[in-house]
Amino acid sequence: MPEQAEFTGPFAGTREVSGTGWSLRDQSPTPKLLVYEDFESDGLVRGLLGVAFGTSTTEPDGVLVCGVRPGEWLLLGERSDPGPPASGAVTVDLTHGLAMFRLTGPAARDVLAAVCSIDTSEEMLPNGAVCGASVARVACTLARNDVAGEPSYLILSQRSSGRYLFEALGDAGGSRT
Numbered sequence: 356m357p358e359q360a361e362f363t364g365p366f367a368g369t370r371e372v373s374g375t376g377w378s379l380r381d382q383s384p385t386p387k388l389l390v391y392e393d394f395e396s397d398g399l400v401r402g403l404l405g406v407a408f409g410t411s412t413t414e415p416d417g418v419l420v421c422g423v424r425p426g427e428w429l430l431l432g433e434r435s436d437p438g439p440p441a442s443g444a445v446t447v448d449l450t451h452g453l454a455m456f457r458l459t460g461p462a463a464r465d466v467l468a469a470v471c472s473i474d475t476s477e478e479m480l481p482n483g484a485v486c487g488a489s490v491a492r493v494a495c496t497l498a499r500n501d502v503a504g505e506p507s508y509l510i511l512s513q514r515s516s517g518r519y520l521f522e523a524l525g526d527a528g529g530s531r532t
Contacts, residue, residue, distance in 0.1 A: 370521070374528040376462030381521060383454045383514070386433050391445040392426040400444045404428055411485050411498050419509070421485045421498050429496065431455070431509065454517030457500075458524060459507040466528035467508055471497075482506075491523035 370381040392400040404420050406412050406428060411421040418432040429449075458467060468475045472489035480486070482501040487494065493516045498509040512520050 372521075372525040372528075373460075374462070374466070374525075377458065377460035377466050377528050379466075379521065379524050379528070380457045380459075381454070381517075382457050382509070383517065384450070385431055385455055387449040387453050387455065387511070388430040388434070389447045389449050390428045390430060391447075393443050393445060400428075401426070409485055411483050411500065413500075419498065419500060421496070423485055423487070423496055429498075429511070431498075452514055453511050454514045454520065456510045456517075456521055456524065457502075457507060458510060459502055459505055461505060462528070463506045463508060466524060467497075467510075469527040470523055473497075491520055491527075493520050493523075495520070 372379050390400065390404070401407070404422075406420045406422045408422040408425045411419055413419050416432075416435040418430050418434050421429045421431065423429050464475050464477075467490070470491040473479070473486065480497070480499050482499050484497075484499045486497050488497050489495070490497070490510060490512070493512050496511040498511075499507070500509050501507050510520070510524070
């Protein structure tokens with residue numbers, strides 16, 4: 356049986372653009388697991404994950420757990436325990452179906468605000484917040500996940516929109532490669 360090609364995301368190799376006070380990196384190969392809670396579990400999965408809708412937390416193994424909708428979580432990163440988090444949970448691997456970009460730096464909020472449908476101010480989108488938004492007219496999931504004290508946003512979209520979204524964000528910030 357022939358080997359499968361390694362998944363690299365919308366771009367071949369590492370892709371990054373930057374401008375004054377911001378950088379944008381393609382992190383599409385990051386594992387992405389969607390977890391749904393079935394109707395009978397009565398909050399058991401939420402209790403085990405410890406994350407409410409609209410918030411996120413980083414687990415000890417480095418996985419970012421995002422409450423993307425009521426009864427639905429997105430786990431971003433390599434899990435130390437690959438099994439489902441609890442009985443009553445349904446999991447779907449979305450690694451290859453979603454593009455994911457990290458926009459970081461003191462000017463990241465301004466770059467995002469230029470193409471985003473929501474208020475990206477600190478009061479409305481603090482560190483740890485998760486929401487759905489239109490970014491450059493593409494339906495996305497946003498997770499504010501600061502890095503080393505700098506504002507940082509994970510932006511996830513359908514993989515088919517990845518290249519367009521990456522270029523639109525770069526254009527919004529006046530990128531240089």
